[in-house]
Amino acid sequence: MKKLHLLLLVSILFGVVTCQTQKVLVPTASRQIDASQVAGYHDEVSMTIAWLPYQDQKLVQSSANSWKVVKSDSGKTGKIPVILIRYPDSGDTIWLDMNTKNEVLGKLIKHTLMTQEPITHPLENYLQTNSCTKCHPKDVEVDFNR
Secondary structure (H helix, E strand, C coil), X not given: CHHHHHHHHHHHHHHHHHHCCCCCCCCCCCCCCCHHHCCCCCCCCEEEEEEEEEECEEEEEEECCEEEEEECCCCCXXXXXXXXXXXXXCCEEEEEECCCXXXXXXXXXXHHHHXXXXXXXXXXXXXXXXXXXHCCCCCCCCCCCC
């Protein structure tokens, strides 16, 4: 019985010793922030969901080189959600489709908040021309290519 207890104890010790993970300390930089001493704010941006009514339509050819949009035979109607972004200080607004990719939507929101420039279509041009380098403090180093 003593041998069994000793064998069990040795097995447990072996397991504890071999299963320990090595902790690697990596030096990290950190900032201490005092939220009570805000230096300033950017202009407000408001976002909400709006429900727009729709009615199915179709494209029909009216002559050799002419097309027009008419009511669809299905008569289907409903409501679709869209993202409404408003800039209260300027009165600008923009509608964004719900199928806007999350990554693109995140970049648009970040760009408009940081640059204080209203989002415009085409979205690709907006993201290229409204860089954070326009208003970023020169004394704060940031890799904008990330």
